[in-house]
Amino acid sequence: MPEGNEIHRWAERHRSAFVGKKMHVESPNGRTADTERLEGRVLERVLAHGKHLGYVFGKDRILHVHLGRYGDWTEGQGALAEVKGVLRLRMWPYPKSREKAARDGIPAQAPSTKHGWYSSDDGSSTVDPKDVDWLELRGASDCSVWTDAQWAALLERLGPDPLGSAGEPAGDVPDDPAPAFARIAKTKTAICVLLMEQDVIAGIGNIYRAELLYRERLNPMTPGNEVPLERLKRIWKDSIPLMKAGMVDRRIVTTRPKDRPTKKTGLPLKDEAHYVYRRHGKPCFVCGTTVQKKDVAGRSLYWCPVCQAD
């Protein structure tokens, strides 16, 4: 159930773990066609844009992965072990692949990652990506081999990503948000709907949309063409550090410590992590008004009617 932060987190970890290595790639249940076109090839790059992942195994051999609502990777150490659920695909490196990769002129090591070390939900440390031995994928809505042209068409369709462009360390090369601002200024569609549309901004999902709108104190139903540019710019700028933090934490935290009932700094309690997302029926942390929920375009929208009156 990932938004862009988690996609970029996987990309960074998988880069660190496997780029430059000759990989075994298989689909035990035959759920993914054409894995034999990837088997035995070197993973050259891992791309990420919005909620899409691309594992580049050579020209026109990009494994496209979209986790959809349920998909998830499992990282493992030691012997391969099948987790429960329908296994869609798994990959792991050939032994001694680094020497072979060096002979092939491919960097033996992935580019160094910005974080290298992560915290899990409860703040405890988790495995260094370099110590991951294998990956399993299940529940993904797409997992198929794409051509370079298909990936290019995807990038053409998607809007700018607050976490930056494909293949770069996330956040280091911020996308230009101008196309998103232009799209929003041209339509009467509500800003809460526009923020979810991946061809407007790529990577924002239901949690970030609700929380970004709250943090800007913006009425979610404001038509796009009535949102002042300054407010759009603030939302974009706000999204970058929030989503970067979400990569490290593997968790979305949007509340400021001073607004939390406990005032606790650092990783907050679960029920203090969001201002409005899934807090309907509970009092707003800032004004005490009951947080509202309603269905908009098939997704649940959460907001505070007082803080976000206009």
Place this chain on the structure above:
DNA sequence: ATACTATGTTAAT
């Protein structure tokens, strides 16, 4: 035990 919800997208109606 069973039902419901959900950080998503596409295809069919």
Place this chain on the structure above:
DNA sequence: TTAACCTAGTATT
């Protein structure tokens, strides 16, 4: 606009 895909956590019986 609705259904389908598919999994896990939470709520209800």
